[in-house]
């Protein structure tokens with residue numbers, strides 16, 4: 001009970017029934033975990049996969065839709081993480097003496113910074129856009145990876161606090177991450193896979209003509225007008 005009081009910031013003194021508080025804390029830990037999984041383990045990776053689908057989008061409308069899905073899912077992700085953060089600050093011990101707590105608190109700050117950077121982007125075509133993209137890309141990818149790590153350490157902390165089994169959750173989350181990673185890598189290869197067939201079958205007939213076709217489509221990409 002003393003240990004319990006410590007973990008809840010000494011709130012036992014406010015409550016005569018520690019068993020009831022334990023249920024409350026249990027609920028809050030679960031909610032904290034669920035919100036942060038939904039935010040950084042689901043919405044954020046989905047938002048990244050979506051905007052990556054726009055890498056080769058030439059049509060303005062398709063690009064716009066993918067951009068809106070990215071912006072909305074990432075904003076929602078920041079809001080859910082903030083709700084999870086409020087729950088943890090209010091109910092956990094705020095001692096920040098282990099890696100889950102320290103990395104977690106850094107992440108709370110970084111995702112807000114990332115969203116602000118996302119909203120204050122220079123126009124496509126301006127020089128500053130390249131720098132902006134580099135910063136947004138590296139911070140976004142880094143934050144997302146740290147988020148995945150935090151979900152694993154969070155599950156470990158849950159196990160230590162509650163002695164409940166976490167193997168099912170860990171396995172399910174690992175399966176989800178494998179699927180997302182596969183899709184992420186596949187995105188880079190999709191056009192390449194398609195091109196294989198095209199180049200090979202035509203190369204045998206008229207190699208020069210094919211070069212022209214590729215150059216023409218590359219030019220088109222360069223001049224594609226994009227509004228976001």
Ligand code: HEM
Pocket residue numbers: 007029030032033034036037040088089090092093094095096098100101102103104105107108146147148150151152153154155157158161
């Ligand atoms: C990206 C995801 C996550 C982030 C950023 C995060 C962040 C944090 C932070 C900052 C704290 C310390 C709060 C305080 O003391 O005021 C904390 C505590 C805690 N979190 Fe998470 N969390 C995440 C995911 C999870 C998950 C998935 C679980 C699993 C249920 C979880 C379980 C816990 C537990 C049990 C504590 C108390 C740990 C302790 O006192 O040592 N967290 N979290």
Ligand code: HEM
Pocket residue numbers: 044048051052055067070071074075078111112114115116118119121133136137138139140141143144228
């Ligand atoms: C925490 C929130 C966010 C994260 C983690 C995030 C992450 C990312 C990442 C990793 C990329 C690069 C994808 C790639 O090509 O590999 C990206 C691109 C982009 N993000 Fe975000 N983002 C966030 C919020 C936002 C917001 C709020 C906006 C705008 C309102 C935004 C606008 C964009 C745009 C326009 C691109 C594409 C840039 C281009 O291809 O020129 N992002 N984001």
